[in-house]
Amino acid sequence: MELDGLDKNRLPQHVAIIMDGNGRWSTQRRKHRIEGHRRGKTSVRVIVEMSRKIGIRYLSLYAFSTENWFRPDDEVEALMGLLEHYLVAEQAKMMRYGIRLLCVGDRSRLPVAVRRTLEGVIETTANNQRMTVVLALSYSGRDDITRMARKLAQQVKAGQCQPEAIDEQWISAQLDTGGIPDPDLLIRTSGEMRISNFFLWQIAYSELYVTPTLWPDFREKEYLQALVDFQQRRRRFGRTDEQIEQSPLAVVEAGGRKS
Ligand code: IPE
Ligand code: IPE
Ligand code: MG
DSSP: OOOTOOOOOOOOOOEEEEEHHHHHHHHHOOOOHHHHHHHHHHHHHHHHHHHHTTTOOOEEEEESSGGGGGGGGHHHHHHHHHHHHHHHHHHHHHHHHHHEEEESGGGGSOOEEEEEEHHHHHHHTTTSEEEEEEEEEEOHHHHHHHHHHHHHHHHHTTTTTOOOOOOOOOHHHTTTTTTTTOSEEEEEOOOOOOSSSSSGGGGTTTTTEEEOOOGGGGOOHHHHHHHHHTOOOOOOTTHHHHHHHHOHHHHHHHHHHHH
């Protein structure tokens, strides 16, 4: 794999991807939508593998949104089947390569068999340390925030949490992504300029990258291009260019927060 043009010292710590365009890939080839999803699964394998080689610490993949439950039953069923196959097929590789699997989203809505397989892989890979893959399944940003608010209300009601104790760190920690740093780079394939209810709170200062390439065609070359593009961005977090030139690290470490 050619990594020309990539600065190993300026890698995003967390890359999040909205994997879109499987249906259009199929339509262009007069194939059934499921064919696109199947090929999209190969893209997932390729991108996970490449992330590990490059040294990306966190990779989040938006695989199924809460809104996707409204798709035709046969498509939902096929997607769940592909997910289960993926998990079964990839577990050994995750162990070999030190990949930890996490899941964000409302797991209780997943079919029991899928949930069991998922939880098995999460448990088996829990101590792996090289890279974390976060699968967003039955996930939406608003649902995440809503469930967090419910938790908060319960804690306040039980007298376990004082309103003054609530700050941005507290909220971040209570979301499904608690403990995971915010994405530095958010990629969306297939050209749509929207977030589609993916991470909302978490992408406050993420760099956005939208490519017309459809997810089943998003492979090494496209990924590398996104990473190189990211490295050319100047992240200011609200500061001035002069402040960044004086102490770039302090600005990055402070993220969007006051320091
Ligand atoms: C992304 O591809 C996969 C999921 C949302 C599960 P789509 O199936 O949304 O593909 P398009 O947008 O119809 O091309
Ligand atoms: C976003 O894609 C969800 C996933 C990639 C899982 P969609 O295809 O569901 O998004 P919209 O409906 O075009 O916004
Ligand atoms: Mg789509």
